[in-house]
Amino acid sequence: MSAIATVDNPLLKGQGLPPFADIQPEHVVSAMTQLLAELESELANLEANVTPTWSGLVEPIDRLSERLRWSWGIVGHLMGVKNSPELRTAYETVQPQVVEFYNKFSQSQPLYAAFKALRASETWNTLVDAQKRIVEAAIRDAELSGVGLAGEQRDRFNAIQLELAELTTKFSNNVLDATKAFSLTLTSPDEVEGLPPSWLSLAAQAARAAGEEKATPEIGPWRVTLDFPSYLPFMQHGKRRDLREKLYRAFISRASSGDLDNTPLIEKILQLRREKANLLGFNSYAELSLASKMAPSVDAVETLSEELRRASYDAAKQDLEDLRTFAASKGAPEGSNLQHWDIAFWAERQREEKFAFSAEELRPYFPLPQVLNGLFTLVNKLFGVTVTAADGQAPVWHEDVRYFQIADETGEAIAYFYLDPYSRPAEKRGGAWMDDCIGRAKLTTHEGTVATRKPVAYLVCNQTPPVDGKPSLMTFNEVETLFHEFGHGLQHMLTKVDDAGAAGINNVEWDAVELPSQFMENWCYHRETLMGMAKHYETGETLPEHYYQKLIAARNYMSGSAMLRQLHFGLVDLELHHRYQPGGMETASDVRQRIAKTTTVLPPLPEDAFLCSFGHIFAGGYAAGYYSYKWAEVLSADAFGAFEEAGLDNPQALTETGKRFRNTVLALGGSQHPMDVFKSFRGREPSTEPLLRHSGLAA
Numbered sequence: 001m002s003a004i005a006t007v008d009n010p011l012l013k014g015q016g017l018p019p020f021a022d023i024q025p026e027h028v029v030s031a032m033t034q035l036l037a038e039l040e041s042e043l044a045n046l047e048a049n050v051t052p053t054w055s056g057l058v059e060p061i062d063r064l065s066e067r068l069r070w071s072w073g074i075v076g077h078l079m080g081v082k083n084s085p086e087l088r089t090a091y092e093t094v095q096p097q098v099v100e101f102y103n104k105f106s107q108s109q110p111l112y113a114a115f116k117a118l119r120a121s122e123t124w125n126t127l128v129d130a131q132k133r134i135v136e137a138a139i140r141d142a143e144l145s146g147v148g149l150a151g152e153q154r155d156r157f158n159a160i161q162l163e164l165a166e167l168t169t170k171f172s173n174n175v176l177d178a179t180k181a182f183s184l185t186l187t188s189p190d191e192v193e194g195l196p197p198s199w200l201s202l203a204a205q206a207a208r209a210a211g212e213e214k215a216t217p218e219i220g221p222w223r224v225t226l227d228f229p230s231y232l233p234f235m236q237h238g239k240r241r242d243l244r245e246k247l248y249r250a251f252i253s254r255a256s257s258g259d260l261d262n263t264p265l266i267e268k269i270l271q272l273r274r275e276k277a278n279l280l281g282f283n284s285y286a287e288l289s290l291a292s293k294m295a296p297s298v299d300a301v302e303t304l305s306e307e308l309r310r311a312s313y314d315a316a317k318q319d320l321e322d323l324r325t326f327a328a329s330k331g332a333p334e335g336s337n338l339q340h341w342d343i344a345f346w347a348e349r350q351r352e353e354k355f356a357f358s359a360e361e362l363r364p365y366f367p368l369p370q371v372l373n374g375l376f377t378l379v380n381k382l383f384g385v386t387v388t389a390a391d392g393q394a395p396v397w398h399e400d401v402r403y404f405q406i407a408d409e410t411g412e413a414i415a416y417f418y419l420d421p422y423s424r425p426a427e428k429r430g431g432a433w434m435d436d437c438i439g440r441a442k443l444t445t446h447e448g449t450v451a452t453r454k455p456v457a458y459l460v461c462n463q464t465p466p467v468d469g470k471p472s473l474m475t476f477n478e479v480e481t482l483f484h485e486f487g488h489g490l491q492h493m494l495t496k497v498d499d500a501g502a503a504g505i506n507n508v509e510w511d512a513v514e515l516p517s518q519f520m521e522n523w524c525y526h527r528e529t530l531m532g533m534a535k536h537y538e539t540g541e542t543l544p545e546h547y548y549q550k551l552i553a554a555r556n557y558m559s560g561s562a563m564l565r566q567l568h569f570g571l572v573d574l575e576l577h578h579r580y581q582p583g584g585m586e587t588a589s590d591v592r593q594r595i596a597k598t599t600t601v602l603p604p605l606p607e608d609a610f611l612c613s614f615g616h617i618f619a620g621g622y623a624a625g626y627y628s629y630k631w632a633e634v635l636s637a638d639a640f641g642a643f644e645e646a647g648l649d650n651p652q653a654l655t656e657t658g659k660r661f662r663n664t665v666l667a668l669g670g671s672q673h674p675m676d677v678f679k680s681f682r683g684r685e686p687s688t689e690p691l692l693r694h695s696g697l698a699a
């Protein structure tokens with residue numbers, strides 16, 4: 001690698017705003033290869049000379065990981081928003097080396113030993129709380145990755161890790177293959193009766209891709225598959241009950257027989273996870289999982305789940321009763337005996353009748369510029385910060401991307417963010433997310449002056465782009481998504497923590513990280529906020545009151561059923577990773593059926609093999625962590641509850657409560673345990689009452 005190439009490679013700049021205009025896919029491999037070589041030698045050097053002090057251990061680690069994060073973070077970001085075959089090839093070329101480096105780094109014995117020495121040294125008590133948490137998390141994470149094991153135990157641990165990686169990959173491949181292996185080709189119009197035009201287009205396109213060259217949305221044939229965008233609308237709108245049943249049965253038996261059977265993999269995965277947990281000194285994998293989460297114990301999660309279960313069970317039962325009555329009133333012969341394949345269908349019919357509006361009707365009231373205005377007005381009122389456009393002050397990766405500045409009460413800029421709002425299917429990943437472009441940190445320069453690096457966030461959404469000269473008109477759901485991601489962004493941008501490792505969302509426990517995001521969603525239903533921004537883009541007319549009432553009512557439609565469903569998955573996950581003994585008398589499927597007795601109102605069919613496709617826990621990051629969805633929701637609802645108690649119509653009370661929220665939840669980030677942060681804001685431990693009340697389930 002020539003010196004000139006280094007100077008010219010924009011991916012090696014290593015600090016400041018990414019020079020997006022200059023970065024090309026061909027920079028990736030050379031930049032990362034060179035960077036990793038340099039970091040390897042820096043790591044070796046650090047391992048040889050490390051001293052167990054903040055400046056001799058954590059600061060050099062921060063510098064090292066920041067260089068990797070800066071360059072590789074940009075590549076990862078571009079993979080999400082400006083994907084291309086060239087970029088993907090480059091990414092795949094260097095990714096294994098990056099992963100290998102991360103592993104070496106996180107399993108470094110000398111660094112682990114230095115962290116332990118720092119923890120035991122006299123200087124420990126000179127560290128501030130944030131620094132102590134960073135050190136403790138580093139020790140914990142290293143131990144959870146097996147660094148504290150020696151000899152045979154270490155070999156066994158590594159062998160388990162390897163086998164688990166293979167098994168979970170195989171699990172997820174089996175689900176994919178089994179999903180792909182099934183399809184129905186429908187040829188007569190009565191078979192697709194009830195399905196919306198968007199689905200007919202999708203199904204005709206799928207048929208064409210499968211060789212039915214002449215397939216059209218109007219006359220078919222139509223191909224229905226078990227992919228969610230095909231499956232779900234069919235279950236919701238397809239009038240042919242026999243076909244729904246066929247699809248449903250195929251769906252719940254995915255990856256449960258033949259070559260693609262995940263049953264033995266489930267046993268093996270659970271057994272290896274238990275063994276791994278035991279090697280690390282835990283009684284169960286659930287205990288291992290909770291060691292790095294906010295929830296203090298399996299007991300605590302079960303207690304919370306049980307409380308929510310009791311509150312939602314009767315409501316879910318009533319939901320089913322209501323649905324039966326509704327179906328019967330519409331003349332459905334199955335009305336009194338609804339089966340699994342009828343629920344989504346009748347729930348949609350009932351929803352249409354009850355709320356009688358479509359997501360499309362609300363779009364004209366939510367043009368993006370007005371929604372942003374409403375959002376920025378809200379955060380100004382709550383948190384005292386001012387958001388202003390700063391377009392042109394930062395290079396962007398696409399002309400639609402905007403750049404904003406956040407200033408505090410004194411007018412001083414404290415953070416910035418990019419907003420990439422629109423869907424671009426050809427190059428941008430689906431979904432919405434917030435990501436860290438630059439993290440806050442207090443840095444000492446070579447000359448000895450101290451400067452604060454200001455945080456910068458990426459906010460990425462996938463909403464409808466502007467068409468025909470109109471602004472981007474958003475669905476209410478897209479508005480909620482924007483508020484949600486902005487909540488993550490606020491925690492990243494309004495942090496006051498000076499140590500990079502605990503600033504913003506860094507070092508925040510997995511089951512607490514959705515607190516600020518879900519909290520912000522609540523404001524979409526706040527009358528003043530909603531009515532302040534929902535104005536017709538042509539006439540300026542405020543959203544009619546009946547729509548507002550319907551939005552409020554629709555929010556809790558069948559909420560008992562929805563909550564019970566999440567609790568069912570969470571409790572099955574926990575039981576399998578805590579008490580379940582693989583190879584015993586009870587199978588994993590038996591466990592699920594047993595838990596279903598108290599967590600479902602329409603029990604699963606005896607042949608239901610849902611676990612065989614439960615990728616969240618067998619192939620994703622949610623093992624003994626599925627409960628996090630509800631855990632974080634309790635926190636976010638209770639946080640919003642503080643504003644309700646203060647008075648949603650009382651500007652001064654909102655400002656005071658907002659300031660407290662900013663100084664605790666948003667400012668403290670990962671510098672304190674999330675329970676302590678929550679208590680500083682709320683003055684007590686979390687209560688489930690606000691979540692139950694918001695869901696219409698309060699006693």
Ligand SMILES: [Zn+2]
Pocket residue numbers: 484488514517
């Ligand atoms: Zn989120």
